[in-house]
Amino acid sequence: MFDDRELWKQISAGDAGAFDAWYRESAPRLRAFLSHLTGSEPAADDLMQETYTQIWRRPQGFDPDRGTLRGWLFGIARKQAAEWWRRQRPSDPLPDDWPARAITETNSVLADAFKRLQPDERALLWLREVEGHSYAELAVILDVPIGTVRSRLFAAREALRDVWHGAAPMKGGRS
Amino acid sequence: MTNDDPRNCPCDETAEYVSSLADGETIPPTFAQHIGACAACQTRLTDYLAMGAELRRVASLEVDAPLPALPIEKRRTTRSLWQKGLETMRIPKFAFALLILAVVALASSLTMVKVGAHSSGSVLMLNFTGPDGNPHQCFFDTTKKDYPCGFFGPMAATSVGFDFRTLARNGDDIQLGLRSAAYPIGSPEANHMGNALVDNLPEVRYSFEVGQVLKINVEGLGTLTIKGEWTDHVPTLITDAQAQLDPKPDQVRILSPLLLKDNQVIGDMAGGMTSDDDRSQAVWINYANVGRFLISSAPMKGAVQAYAQLNRVSFQIDGENYVLLTGAPVSRSEKIWVLYQPGFKLPNGPDNFITSVDLKQIAPEAVLPQNSLGK
Numbered sequence: 013m014f015d016d017r018e019l020w021k022q023i024s025a026g027d028a029g030a031f032d033a034w035y036r037e038s039a040p041r042l043r044a045f046l047s048h049l050t051g052s053e054p055a056a057d058d059l060m061q062e063t064y065t066q067i068w069r070r071p072q073g074f075d076p077d078r079g080t081l082r083g084w085l086f087g088i089a090r091k092q093a094a095e096w097w098r099r100q101r102p103s104d105p106l107p108d109d110w111p112a113r114a115i116t117e118t119n120s121v122l123a124d125a126f127k128r129l130q131p132d133e134r135a136l137l138w139l140r141e142v143e144g145h146s147y148a149e150l151a152v153i154l155d156v157p158i159g160t161v162r163s164r165l166f167a168a169r170e171a172l173r174d175v176w177h178g179a180a181p182m183k184g185g186r187s
Numbered sequence: 188m189t190n191d192d193p194r195n196c197p198c199d200e201t202a203e204y205v206s207s208l209a210d211g212e213t214i215p216p217t218f219a220q221h222i223g224a225c226a227a228c229q230t231r232l233t234d235y236l237a238m239g240a241e242l243r244r245v246a247s248l249e250v251d252a253p254l255p256a257l258p259i260e261k262r263r264t265t266r267s268l269w270q271k272g273l274e275t276m277r278i279p280k281f282a283f284a285l286l287i288l289a290v291v292a293l294a295s296s297l298t299m300v301k302v303g304a305h306s307s308g309s310v311l312m313l314n315f316t317g318p319d320g321n322p323h324q325c326f327f328d329t330t331k332k333d334y335p336c337g338f339f340g341p342m343a344a345t346s347v348g349f350d351f352r353t354l355a356r357n358g359d360d361i362q363l364g365l366r367s368a369a370y371p372i373g374s375p376e377a378n379h380m381g382n383a384l385v386d387n388l389p390e391v392r393y394s395f396e397v398g399q400v401l402k403i404n405v406e407g408l409g410t411l412t413i414k415g416e417w418t419d420h421v422p423t424l425i426t427d428a429q430a431q432l433d434p435k436p437d438q439v440r441i442l443s444p445l446l447l448k449d450n451q452v453i454g455d456m457a458g459g460m461t462s463d464d465d466r467s468q469a470v471w472i473n474y475a476n477v478g479r480f481l482i483s484s485a486p487m488k489g490a491v492q493a494y495a496q497l498n499r500v501s502f503q504i505d506g507e508n509y510v511l512l513t514g515a516p517v518s519r520s521e522k523i524w525v526l527y528q529p530g531f532k533l534p535n536g537p538d539n540f541i542t543s544v545d546l547k548q549i550a551p552e553a554v555l556p557q558n559s560l561g562k
Binding site: 028039041043044057123126137147162163166172173176 | 209234245255
């Protein structure tokens with residue numbers, strides 16, 4: 013674990029060793045997040061690389077008084093993923109491993125259902141359920157009021173529950 | 188009526204609070220009371236909790252995958268070992284800019300012992316391919332500090348320049364530094380491709396494990412795929428994609444040349460090596476306080492005919508006998524040509540270097556009519 017202020021001080025000062033250590037500690041979870049957000053492991057790797065590269069090149073914007081470094085990192089990655097989704101053409105085929113990988117490797121019906129949610133819903137649920145961000149942190153990451161976080165989480169859960177129970181048609185996972 | 192009766196159960200209004208409850212939040216007493224008595228709301232809560240647990244379980248399966256290399260370019264400018272190394276390189280920046288064959292290390296088919304990904308091998312063989320799929324290689328002796336490898340030349344219809352160096356090794360983990368440039372062939376930048384250009388670009392650092400594939404996006408080129416293997420030595424001939432003991436037709440290959448004049452050593456280029464591959468090119472050897480020797484398989488204006496036999500080239504200039512001794516056979520033909528330019532020195536360049544060049548670019552005055560240069 014890292015002390016956010018001290019770590020940020022080192023990264024801002026160009027300490028490549030500190031940055032690399034932070035990368036190794038935080039990247040696996042970020043990649044899992046991006047992988048589920050995009051449905052593509054190569055895209056997740058690219059976005060993860062872009063996220064860290066952007067932070068390393070321009071270490072600006074993190075305010076320890078507003079949130080955690082991890083939350084800030086995931087917020088940047090979420091924006092990168094949203095931009096990635098915008099670049100995808102509606103006619104683009106789904107990734108080859110979509111969503112079979114979740115079934116074959118995790119044997120999880122829920123993970124399959126999760127991949128059918130809208131990207132924003134997946135991002136929010138993942139950040140809450142897997143990363144454990146509080147409502148306040150999610151409000152900072154998403155730049156929305158806490159009440160909106162609450163209502164969106166509920167909507168995302170309902171969407172997942174519907175798909176999970178087969179009560180709703182597939183949304184296709186495309187925004 | 189009971190709370191199970193949908194007509195009496197404000198589940199729609201309560202559902203959002205079920206979600207909050209699943210997140211560990213406290214909720215207003217009215218809704219808390221309803222949830223306690225409503226089977227539907229409790230089922231919803233159970234579902235929410237199960238969904239969260241399942242997502243965390245799935246996530247737990249995914250966080251152990253190996254990390255890809257992270258590019259970290261230096262933000263602060265310091266005088267690096269690489270820069271120090273450049274100052275002592277045998278091949279000058281200027282000469283690099285002139286290179287057409289521009290090869291420091293290229294693919295080699297020499298037999299060598301590949302010692303596996305996990306080994307005590309000290310020489311890293313870096314295999315890299317661009318979008319065109321053509322293989323290239325660099326070799327790094329990781330026991331030595333600052334062991335750079337450069338590649339300058341065409342790749343996938345693009346003029347590229349790569350300066351690789353190994354920064355650190357920890358077992359099979361290698362930290363690689365790379366400066367890279369890629370420009371369309373024919374562009375002004377491509378015409379000046381070389382160390383002088385690439386050296387001014389930021390160095391990007393990559394961590395990768397020998398045996399694993401590293402993919403790097405090079406702006407202007409596309410994906411550069413790199414894979415490392417350990418070998419037991421740096422191959423002797425690293426200048427030729429199909430390196431054999433016999434030179435190729437029209438090739439002039441010079442390894443570690445020692446120059447004798449009337450049986451006295453006047454120049455020594457230990458370790459330097461290069462080759463030209465056709466008659467429009469020449470090997471350029473520059474010896475300090477001696478001058479420039481251009482050696483080609485084709486006649487050149489002002490050149491003398493030399494006699495090449497195995498690893499020695501004999502020629503006579505102004506009545507004095509010269510012998511160039513090298514580490515391998517020089518040419519298939521016994522007749523090659525040597526143009527000597529005494530006292531030649533590159534402005535701001537090092538005194539000793541060896542490289543291959545397009546004769547038209549570096550000594551157009553020596554080019555004979557086209558029919559003399561044709562194959």
